[in-house]
Amino acid sequence: MLDALEGIAGFVFNLDLLSTYGWRLLQGLRITAEVVLISCSLGFLLSYPLARGRMSRNPLISAPALAYVTFFRGTPLLCQLYLVYYGAGEIRPFLASVDLWWFFRDAFYCCIFAFTLNTAAYQAEIVRGAVQSVPKGQLEAARALGLSPYAIARHVLWPQALLIALRPLGNELIGIIKASALAAIVTLLDLMGETRFVFARTFDFSIYLYSALIYLSITQAISRLWNWIEALLSRHLLAGRPATMVLGAATRKGQGAALDPLRAEP
Amino acid sequence: MNVAKVLSLIGLATCLASMSAEAKEWKTVRFGMDATYPPFENVDPKGQIVGFEVDYANALCAKMHVTCTFQNQDWDGIIPALLSGKFDVIFSSMNMTPARAKKVLFSDMYYATAPVWVAQDSNKSNDTSFAALKDKAIGTQSSTVFANYLDKNYKGIEIKLYPGGDEPLLDLANGRLDYAVSDILVTQGFIAKNPGCCRIVAEIPRTADIFGPGVGAAFRPEDTDLAALFNKAIAEADADGTFKTLEAKYFKIDIRGKK
Amino acid sequence: MGWFSLLFGPDGWAPLLLRGTVITILLSVVTVPFGFGAGLVLALLKLSPSRPVRVACDAYTTFFRGIPDLLSLFIVYFGLQSLLNVLARLLGDAWRIEMNAFVAGVIALSVVVAAYSSEVWVASLKAVPPGQAEAARSLGLHPKQVFLLVILPQLGRVALPGMGNIWTILVKDTSLISTLAVSDLLRAASEASRATTRPLLFYGAAAGIYLIFSIVSGVGQAYLERRANQGYA
Numbered sequence A: 001m002l003d004a005l006e007g008i009a010g011f012v013f014n015l016d017l018l019s020t021y022g023w024r025l026l027q028g029l030r031i032t033a034e035v036v037l038i039s040c041s042l043g044f045l046l047s048y049p050l051a052r053g054r055m056s057r058n059p060l061i062s063a064p065a066l067a068y069v070t071f072f073r074g075t076p077l078l079c080q081l082y083l084v085y086y087g088a089g090e091i092r093p094f095l096a097s098v099d100l101w102w103f104f105r106d107a108f109y110c111c112i113f114a115f116t117l118n119t120a121a122y123q124a125e126i127v128r129g130a131v132q133s134v135p136k137g138q139l140e141a142a143r144a145l146g147l148s149p150y151a152i153a154r155h156v157l158w159p160q161a162l163l164i165a166l167r168p169l170g171n172e173l174i175g176i177i178k179a180s181a182l183a184a185i186v187t188l189l190d191l192m193g194e195t196r197f198v199f200a201r202t203f204d205f206s207i208y209l210y211s212a213l214i215y216l217s218i219t220q221a222i223s224r225l226w227n228w229i230e231a232l233l234s235r236h237l238l239a240g241r242p243a244t245m246v247l248g249a250a251t252r253k254g255q256g257a258a259l260d261p262l263r264a265e266p
Numbered sequence B: 001m002n003v004a005k006v007l008s009l010i011g012l013a014t015c016l017a018s019m020s021a022e023a024k025e026w027k028t029v030r031f032g033m034d035a036t037y038p039p040f041e042n043v044d045p046k047g048q049i050v051g052f053e054v055d056y057a058n059a060l061c062a063k064m065h066v067t068c069t070f071q072n073q074d075w076d077g078i079i080p081a082l083l084s085g086k087f088d089v090i091f092s093s094m095n096m097t098p099a100r101a102k103k104v105l106f107s108d109m110y111y112a113t114a115p116v117w118v119a120q121d122s123n124k125s126n127d128t129s130f131a132a133l134k135d136k137a138i139g140t141q142s143s144t145v146f147a148n149y150l151d152k153n154y155k156g157i158e159i160k161l162y163p164g165g166d167e168p169l170l171d172l173a174n175g176r177l178d179y180a181v182s183d184i185l186v187t188q189g190f191i192a193k194n195p196g197c198c199r200i201v202a203e204i205p206r207t208a209d210i211f212g213p214g215v216g217a218a219f220r221p222e223d224t225d226l227a228a229l230f231n232k233a234i235a236e237a238d239a240d241g242t243f244k245t246l247e248a249k250y251f252k253i254d255i256r257g258k259k
Numbered sequence C: 001m002g003w004f005s006l007l008f009g010p011d012g013w014a015p016l017l018l019r020g021t022v023i024t025i026l027l028s029v030v031t032v033p034f035g036f037g038a039g040l041v042l043a044l045l046k047l048s049p050s051r052p053v054r055v056a057c058d059a060y061t062t063f064f065r066g067i068p069d070l071l072s073l074f075i076v077y078f079g080l081q082s083l084l085n086v087l088a089r090l091l092g093d094a095w096r097i098e099m100n101a102f103v104a105g106v107i108a109l110s111v112v113v114a115a116y117s118s119e120v121w122v123a124s125l126k127a128v129p130p131g132q133a134e135a136a137r138s139l140g141l142h143p144k145q146v147f148l149l150v151i152l153p154q155l156g157r158v159a160l161p162g163m164g165n166i167w168t169i170l171v172k173d174t175s176l177i178s179t180l181a182v183s184d185l186l187r188a189a190s191e192a193s194r195a196t197t198r199p200l201l202f203y204g205a206a207a208g209i210y211l212i213f214s215i216v217s218g219v220g221q222a223y224l225e226r227r228a229n230q231g232y233a
Helices: A002-012 A015-055 A059-074 A077-090 A092-097 A101-105 A107-133 A136-144 A149-186 A191-202 A206-233 A235-239 A243-250 B002-017 B052-064 B075-083 B145-153 B167-173 B184-193 B224-239 B242-250 C003-008 C014-046 C051-066 C069-091 C101-127 C130-138 C143-173 C176-180 C185-196 C199-228
Strands: B028-033 B041-043 B067-072 B089-095 B115-120 B138-141 B159-162 B179-183 B198-203 B215-219
Touching (some): A136 A149, A206 C051, A206 C069, B028 B052, B052 B067, B052 B242, B075 B215, B138 B145, B145 B159, B145 B179, B159 B167, B167 B179, B167 B184, B167 B198, B179 B184, B224 B242, C014 C101, C069 C101, C101 C143, C143 C199
Parallel strands (some): B028 B089, B138 B179
Antiparallel strands (some): B089 B215
16 A cells, blocks of 8 residues: 555656756757747737738738638647648658758748747737727827828827737737647657657656646746736826726725725615 | 536446456457557558558467457557556567566567668668768657667767657658668568658667567566467467468568577 | 549548547537536636635646646646556556546546636636625525526626637647547548658648538537527627
């Protein structure tokens, strides 16, 4: 009985494993970081024209944009990754003829290509949703003030849209970090890939838990960082809130409610 | 609410139907295989696992008077799956290395073939030294004796590891790899199906520490009775020519290696 | 060989793809009651007055939402195997429990779906006006009746968009199960494409089928939302 309990404790934590293979995990982490940062940035750049395309009134532009977004949001990322990685192998003669084979030959670039296309679709929808959430009154007022379309976009629309989009985009970044684990399935030795490598060598389950802890720390850190950025960038919104909310914080419980003219007292 | 109830009942029924307690006497033996290794085992269009080892396993089961079932299992997790009871025997061209023998019980050897270096047809060089391969793309299946061989002798070169047994050859054929390491029979089968893609460059000598004496079936260490049953059946299949017939059907050579 | 005969010919792979599609649908559908049900239980526990319970549930949710789904599936899958192994050793050889890959897949997916859906359930539980529960209690209804007859139906309406989102994630996560040798649609496509070296055809077909699921799910969700919001402005 004690033996079995020891067995359970043993398979959950194994510190020797970390000392022998920890450096491998860190190497994988570096690859993961590269893949995530590159895909996320390229995807962000791509999402702007895509979002504009989605919002366009011209069906020749909005239809392909809709098709793109529907495809990349409607199919699993793993399937898209396989399509890019193995599909490129199948059309290799064509790719070689346009001198692109060197790109698709490498698992690293294939992953970045697939992840970028995928995240661009999600980010485009987030940005589109944010732009459409900016109160119409803002745009009307800006037009009434005689601002040029460029000035409206630059000073009124996009700053507010990006602020609304900030939280979902943060979630998307965390989503990409988690999705990057799929790169391991196409032989890329990112954090997940190194984890599988070590497990195959040692059959020690605890390597998965260490890997999970690393991913968890990263996503938690990003989450908190994002909260801080959001609070920083929306400082100005705090000033515009009804006085009651500020007062409510300052007064003791109950008194704040009494000072609130908007809340009906039961 | 009704829909939820029905769904839950379906789910519960599915779970219960697939759980069973296994008794000690061997009436059914469950085989685990990584069916990405033609002609030894692969999946056919009907979704069945077929191949030399499937036929051989069926022959052995007939001699042992048991029913065989076959499960597909990814190679990386095949030993943990065996040890946790997902199936009873690994019958998947597993080389009997000393390292593996520490974790599982092996049967008698039933074949031993050479590992080989494979390159594209256009690559006419036969040089497989470290210096020649230094900046080439090399790949093989992960968790295999081939991977261990490469890791030991070609340290410093980035080796691409694939989850499936046929994937290194596939990527060699489409140009992602410059060299692949695989089994000689698997490679010959691949070249036969894809003529002109690749050629065997060199054979790798089977050293005991990395490759072991040959391929055997793997059991949980406590299943000594099952191992004994298998060894008896293997001997019987040799004696009455069943093995030789199967060997001739799939391969034209002696796959036991030089005795 | 033409794509048509590769799919539908005598040695065609279409039946395998079809079986994979059925497994994918079954995996998703069977996971729904377990995953969303466990998520609801988790959500109720998160609103419990006991602090250790809340902390434990939050830890569970944070863990499984913070790591890749692929890693979650591996941990549950291999963890379950090891756990069963230890149990077998504890209870003796005669009690070795066999668990097939499908069930392991359902359990793994349910663990992940429970974590995601518990957040949606908590938000929905908080969104139902507290006055509803108060009124129901003051009418003399038993707490269980209050929950089942008054809260739950209203929960459904608020939770629907979030749940629809998680359903989409679930269907796509079933493709990750393909890495654990469960013969779902993506696995069938992999096997076919490796045997025939025609990945574009088979992965393209798989993508098309997933796309159909996605569009049908979207239409279904829109319909359900319209129906649920019937009495509301």
